[in-house]
Amino acid sequence: MNNPQYPTARKAGLVVQEVPDEVLVYDLDTNKAHCLNKTAAAVWRFCDGKTSVPEIAQFLSSESGTNVDSDLVWLAIDQLNESSLLEVQVEPKFQGQSRREAIRKIGIASMIALPIVASLVAPKSAMASASCNCQGDAGTNNSLVCTTNPVGCPPHCNLAGICSSTPN
Amino acid sequence: MLELGSNESQPFGEFYFVEGDHIKFAIEVYGVSVSVAADSLVLSERLFEVADRAMLGQCRLLDAGSAIAEHEFVITESGSGNYELTSVGEYTTASGDLRQTLELFVRILRIKISQFAKGRVFVHSGVISWGGKAIMIPGNSGSGKTTLVAECVKRGALYFSDEYAVLAPDGLVHPFARALSITNGGRKWSEDGIPVEKLGGRAATEPVEVGAVVLTSYEPGAEWQPERLTPGNGIIEVISHTIPMTIDAEFSLKVLKSALSRAIILRGVRGEASDFAELLFSFCNREF
Numbered sequence: 001m002n003n004p005q006y007p008t009a010r011k012a013g014l015v016v017q018e019v020p021d022e023v024l025v026y027d028l029d030t031n032k033a034h035c036l037n038k039t040a041a042a043v044w045r046f047c048d049g050k051t052s053v054p055e056i057a058q059f060l061s062s063e064s065g066t067n068v069d070s071d072l073v074w075l076a077i078d079q080l081n082e083s084s085l086l087e088v089q090v091e092p093k094f095q096g097q098s099r100r101e102a103i104r105k106i107g108i109a110s111m112i113a114l115p116i117v118a119s120l121v122a123p124k125s126a127m128a129s130a131s132c133n134c135q136g137d138a139g140t141n142n143s144l145v146c147t148t149n150p151v152g153c154p155p156h157c158n159l160a161g162i163c164s165s166t167p168n
Numbered sequence: 169m170l171e172l173g174s175n176e177s178q179p180f181g182e183f184y185f186v187e188g189d190h191i192k193f194a195i196e197v198y199g200v201s202v203s204v205a206a207d208s209l210v211l212s213e214r215l216f217e218v219a220d221r222a223m224l225g226q227c228r229l230l231d232a233g234s235a236i237a238e239h240e241f242v243i244t245e246s247g248s249g250n251y252e253l254t255s256v257g258e259y260t261t262a263s264g265d266l267r268q269t270l271e272l273f274v275r276i277l278r279i280k281i282s283q284f285a286k287g288r289v290f291v292h293s294g295v296i297s298w299g300g301k302a303i304m305i306p307g308n309s310g311s312g313k314t315t316l317v318a319e320c321v322k323r324g325a326l327y328f329s330d331e332y333a334v335l336a337p338d339g340l341v342h343p344f345a346r347a348l349s350i351t352n353g354g355r356k357w358s359e360d361g362i363p364v365e366k367l368g369g370r371a372a373t374e375p376v377e378v379g380a381v382v383l384t385s386y387e388p389g390a391e392w393q394p395e396r397l398t399p400g401n402g403i404i405e406v407i408s409h410t411i412p413m414t415i416d417a418e419f420s421l422k423v424l425k426s427a428l429s430r431a432i433i434l435r436g437v438r439g440e441a442s443d444f445a446e447l448l449f450s451f452c453n454r455e456f
Contacts, residue, residue, distance in 0.1 A: 019399045021400075022399065121408070
């Protein structure tokens with residue numbers, strides 16, 4: 001792990017789709033979906049391995065017509081790093097309390113939106129989100145069977161007659 | 169693999185063929201080819217019938233000859249009135265009597281079609297339309313989407329589906345208007361659902377654009393105070409309900425963008441479905 005001043009955006013194994021003011025990134029390796037807001041997306045775009053963090057801040061300043069501090073860029077870099085969207089892992093500049101403090105300070109001073117990378121994991125198997133139903137002939141739920149269990153639904157039927165990871 | 173061709177003008181009897189101990193037939197639905205082998209003609213006919221009904225009459229019989237089936241099922245009687253279902257290359261399960269086996273068969277078939285459909289992206293979601301635009305209600309089993317869809321259609325919304333939003337590359341959502349899978353006394357029999365007409369509703373026949381996506385779950389006594397999500401944040405929420413996402417992420421994401429980037433996306437907990445339906449319609453009347 002190093003702390004490069006020249007971060008490089010990861011390209012391999014990602015599906016990228018732009019929507020107005022945001023960029024969606026789907027990581028094929030982890031099945032994680034990320035949504036980069038405009039600022040995070042701009043920083044990611046400048047991460048070409050040749051542009052330093054202060055230079056990225058300068059580019060953002062001229063793009064937005066307002067002064068952008070290097071710390072704001074680092075906030076984005078830290079999140080991109082955590083989301084595995086950089087080629088090489090970097091040591092986070094802000095963590096925990098330090099990050100909250102940085103967000104507060106930069107938020108007050110910055111005229112542009114703070115960078116945000118929101119992430120969600122897609123189900124490993126699509127079946128996990130598909131309908132699976134309990135069925136059986138007897139009158140008690142104990143005899144019910146989650147019928148799509150072989151393709152990834154939870155193994156049990158709970159007392160409500162819904163497939164569940166636990167019997168009750 | 170089975171060689172297949174197509175011809176849709178002939179009856180079932182023209183399409184089955186014998187292979188070893190099995191009677192086989194093949195179908196195509198949403199561009200996915202599936203072969204089914206059974207150990208009797210009667211069972212084969214029954215399997216085709218339930219498959220076609222489960223896929224809302226969209227199964228096209230294929231004849232032996234020119235293409236390759238992507239998925240294969242074998243269903244055989246294993247004695248004492250029990251049947252064994254095999255999804256070739258995946259797993260075998262002995263699921264008991266004929267009815268249970270047929271239910272399991274159509275559910276696995278439907279899951280396969282929803283995963284591998286060509287030119288469509290299946291999202292696990294209830295769908296209705298109001299004011300000419302679709303309202304998608306994504307959710308997992310047990311999240312209450314069927315209940316909510318039923319309340320909406322009772323109040324005049326057009327019924328699209330209680331199970332799938334079928335999205336096309338042009339961004340439109342197509343109907344998948346199966347009988348509603350209403351939970352009754354803790355038991356759900358999806359293949360014996362309630363036709364929307366019995367609820368006093370009507371099923372859609374034409375695709376429409378998506379006007380809103382409602383990410384919600386039931387919480388007793390909850391007040392609907394939704395958060396409006398940006399398109400990007402809304403789409404990543406829907407990704408977790410998008411069935412072919414892990415199979416064809418590029419196409420799925422492109423279609424989700426096309427369908428949802430102009431939609432209103434709301435997230436929040438809701439109270440009773442009947443109250444919520446009214447709130448939802450008032451909102452849509454203002455925003456659509």
